[in-house]
Amino acid sequence: MEAPQRTRQPVRIVICPNCSLSLRGAALxxxxxxxxxxxxxxxxxxxxxxxxxxxxxxxxxxxxxxxHASLARRYRSEIITLTESDVSVESRxxxxxxxxxxxxxxxxxxxxxxxxxxxxxxxxxxxHGRQCExxxxxxxxxxxxxxLRLQRLIGRINESPSLASGPx
Amino acid sequence: xxxxPHTEAHAHAEHDHDHKPHGWRRWVFATNHKDIxxxxxxFSCIMFFTGGAFAMMIRAELFKxxxxxxxxxxxxxxxxxxxxxxxxxxxxxxxxxxxxWMIPIQIGxxxxxxxxxxxxxxxxxxxxxxxxxxxxxxxGSAPAGGWTxxxxxTLQFGAxxxxxxxxxxxMGISSILGAINVIVTIMNLRxxxxxxxxxxxxxxxxxxxxxxxxxxxxxxxGAVTMLLTDHFFGTSFFNAAGGGDxxxxxxxxxxxxxxxxYIMILPGFGVVSEIIPAFSRKPLFGYEAMVYATASIxxxxxxVWAHHMFTVGLxxxxxxxxxxxxxxxxxxxxxxxxxxxxxxxxxxxxxxxxMLFALAFLxxxxxxxxSGLMLAMVPADFQYQDTYFVVAHFHYVLVSGSAFxxxxxxxxxxxxxxxxxxxxxxxxxxxxxxxxxxxxxxFPQHFLGLAGMPRRIPDYAVxxxxxxxxxxxxxxxxxxxxxxxxxxxxxxxxxxxxxxxxRAWDGARGLExxxxxxxxxxxxxxPPTEAMIARGAxx
Numbered sequence: 001m002e003a004p005q006r007t008r009q010p011v012r013i014v015i016c017p018n019c020s021l022s023l024r025g026a027a028l029x030x031x032x033x034x035x036x037x038x039x040x041x042x043x044x045x046x047x048x049x050x051x052x053x054x055x056x057x058x059x060x061x062x063x064x065x066x067x068h069a070s071l072a073r074r075y076r077s078e079i080i081t082l083t084e085s086d087v088s089v090e091s092r093x094x095x096x097x098x099x100x101x102x103x104x105x106x107x108x109x110x111x112x113x114x115x116x117x118x119x120x121x122x123x124x125x126x127x128h129g130r131q132c133e134x135x136x137x138x139x140x141x142x143x144x145x146x147x148l149r150l151q152r153l154i155g156r157i158n159e160s161p162s163l164a165s166g167p168x
Numbered sequence: 169x170x171x172x173p174h175t176e177a178h179a180h181a182e183h184d185h186d187h188k189p190h191g192w193r194r195w196v197f198a199t200n201h202k203d204i205x206x207x208x209x210x211f212s213c214i215m216f217f218t219g220g221a222f223a224m225m226i227r228a229e230l231f232k233x234x235x236x237x238x239x240x241x242x243x244x245x246x247x248x249x250x251x252x253x254x255x256x257x258x259x260x261x262x263x264x265x266x267x268x269w270m271i272p273i274q275i276g277x278x279x280x281x282x283x284x285x286x287x288x289x290x291x292x293x294x295x296x297x298x299x300x301x302x303x304x305x306x307x308g309s310a311p312a313g314g315w316t317x318x319x320x321x322t323l324q325f326g327a328x329x330x331x332x333x334x335x336x337x338x339m340g341i342s343s344i345l346g347a348i349n350v351i352v353t354i355m356n357l358r359x360x361x362x363x364x365x366x367x368x369x370x371x372x373x374x375x376x377x378x379x380x381x382x383x384x385x386x387x388x389x390g391a392v393t394m395l396l397t398d399h400f401f402g403t404s405f406f407n408a409a410g411g412g413d414x415x416x417x418x419x420x421x422x423x424x425x426x427x428x429x430y431i432m433i434l435p436g437f438g439v440v441s442e443i444i445p446a447f448s449r450k451p452l453f454g455y456e457a458m459v460y461a462t463a464s465i466x467x468x469x470x471x472v473w474a475h476h477m478f479t480v481g482l483x484x485x486x487x488x489x490x491x492x493x494x495x496x497x498x499x500x501x502x503x504x505x506x507x508x509x510x511x512x513x514x515x516x517x518x519x520x521x522x523m524l525f526a527l528a529f530l531x532x533x534x535x536x537x538x539s540g541l542m543l544a545m546v547p548a549d550f551q552y553q554d555t556y557f558v559v560a561h562f563h564y565v566l567v568s569g570s571a572f573x574x575x576x577x578x579x580x581x582x583x584x585x586x587x588x589x590x591x592x593x594x595x596x597x598x599x600x601x602x603x604x605x606x607x608x609x610x611f612p613q614h615f616l617g618l619a620g621m622p623r624r625i626p627d628y629a630v631x632x633x634x635x636x637x638x639x640x641x642x643x644x645x646x647x648x649x650x651x652x653x654x655x656x657x658x659x660x661x662x663x664x665x666x667x668x669x670x671r672a673w674d675g676a677r678g679l680e681x682x683x684x685x686x687x688x689x690x691x692x693x694x695p696p697t698e699a700m701i702a703r704g705a706x707x
Contacts, residue, residue: 020358037383049420052390059344059386066348070281070356139279141690
């Protein structure tokens with residue numbers, strides 16, 4: 001039996017990664033670390049032990065890359081809005097903002113497992129030959145949870161479950 | 169690409185909160201922090217027994233004077249490999265394993281920040297140790313110059329030399345990758361509301377440990393690379409004949425080596441700071457002081473390296489500086505010991521195995537600290553240098569400080585990991601056998617050292633025979649009693665009594681205890697609430 005429809009307001013899901021480190025904090029942290037480690041390596045290099053310096057430099061590059069890779073998350077966000085008729089996905093990152101709209105009745109959610117487990121899974125909303133990838137910045141388990149939630153809200157192709165009974 | 173079927177199976181999977189890969193792929197391609205943590209801990213356990221087997225052979229040889237079991241060369245290889253395997257193969261991976269398991273769930277993060285890097289940092293390790301251990305099979309046998317690799321002795325090794333250097337590089341890369349992952353995870357993936365001064369002390373101590381690792385690992389990498397180029401490419405960094413200075417190696421080795429000691433101990437401080445409040449049913453006394461004390465110890469660890477080399481002929485001013493700087497470490501360490509004791513003061517104490525091991529840590533580590541103060545005094549150190557007193561000191565610090573803390577941590581968190589309680593009686597047997605025979609093993613070594621027995625010798629004068637026999641008996645029982653540990657874990661996983669509710673221990677606090685037991689394969693995919701964080705941060 002269908003649940004009574006309490007509301008027909010759109011369902012809005014905002015996906016943005018949690019970042020506890022601010023850019024300023026990251027810069028200060030990385031600068032301080034570089035200053036300490038490279039000064040140390042520099043002093044040792046001046047004393048004739050120059051092989052320490054390239055290792056310290058390489059390590060700081062690695063720390064910088066790791067921070068950059070982790071901080072890149074903070075610019076990403078996706079807003080999925082579900083109405084009775086449409087599913088719209090607004091994807092934002094540092095450089096762009098893109099809006100993709102699907103007809104909810106014909107849209108379907110797919111979670112693709114990669115051929116190799118070295119690669120992440122891919123979550124897409126698809127309809128009429130178009131597709132939009134979601135949650136690429138999430139972990140595999142977070143992406144899996146999102147896929148389950150969207151599958152319940154959007155339904156299979158040629159289905160439009162009531163939004164009123166779905167989770168908000 | 170294989171497509172996920174859109175079936176009801178997914179709904180079940182969500183209820184189980186599982187969806188984990190199966191078979192060998194789960195482990196080889198692991199990116200889940202709990203899987204990687206488990207692999208680190210299993211690897212560490214294997215290395216602990218490998219290094220332990222070397223120790224048993226050392227103690228068997230030293231059971232009585234004369235050469236009975238191995239020749240002098242093999243004995244030197246045994247002491248060298250025992251040190252390398254225990255430090256780089258057992259203790260450090262065990263801490264990284266505990267960090268992998270606990271840090272994300274203690275800060276409310278779904279996983280480590282860089283999961284694939286995490287996989288890589290683990291899988292480097294087995295190859296590094298296969299390389300290192302296979303050096304027993306090459307001409308000239310395994311490295312025999314001590315884990316400190318001092319030139320010119322180390323430069324005289326045979327085919328095992330480049331294997332040692334390459335293995336050290338691989339272990340270093342693994343450590344650095346692990347440390348970077350820990351730093352980025354703690355800095356960037358804390359749940360909203362989990363401020364720095366709300367973090368559990370295990371997370372704090374690991375953050376500081378990671379900084380130490382990042383700071384000193386390039387120094388070790390540079391040092392062993394210079395050894396390599398001296399050996400194969402005709403450089404003279406440490407070759408006096410070419411204008412180099414072998415003592416300089418000692419300076420840079422110990423510039424790495426002393427912080428390395430704290431790398432092995434600071435996470436133990438964190439574990440004990442979690443356990444003592446839990447079994448005292450009281451918040452930790454002086455949480456912020458503990459954080460600052462840990463940071464102070466880490467800072468001081470950079471300016472005390474030369475106390476390992478007082479006898480090389482340092483200027484008096486340097487001797488005085490390093491002596492006083494070393495003694496200064498007693499201040500923040502004293503703060504810690506005082507705070508742990510004050511936490512227990514008028515608490516509702518119970519003595520389950522994690523608490524017993526934490527108390528043994530507290531008591532025995534303090535003894536190791538006191539013998540460290542004796543060694544810090546330059547005139548006394550001139551007498552103690554390279555004797556069994558030093559061996560006793562660093563085993564009191566490292567076995568009770570690191571190994572006991574690791575065991576305490578495993579006993580504390582195991583019910584959360586597997587959702588089952590282990591056999592308390594057996595675990596208490598494990599504790600009492602370990603605590604008693606640890607002292608039978610190492611305490612007489614103080615007497616041997618004070619009487620003048622040098623370290624790293626396979627044979628000795630008959631005057632040292634009695635205490636060596638006692639020490640060896642202690643070693644055999646201590647070593648054999650450690651076999652109980654994997655058995656207790658195996659029995660717990662197989663048939664332990666199921667843990668009801670989220671808390672295995674009624675006094676336990678922290679985000680990990682807000683999760684169901686066993687901790688779900690995917691935890692904190694929805695961040696913890698402010699109330700959960702506040703409950704855990706009742707310092």
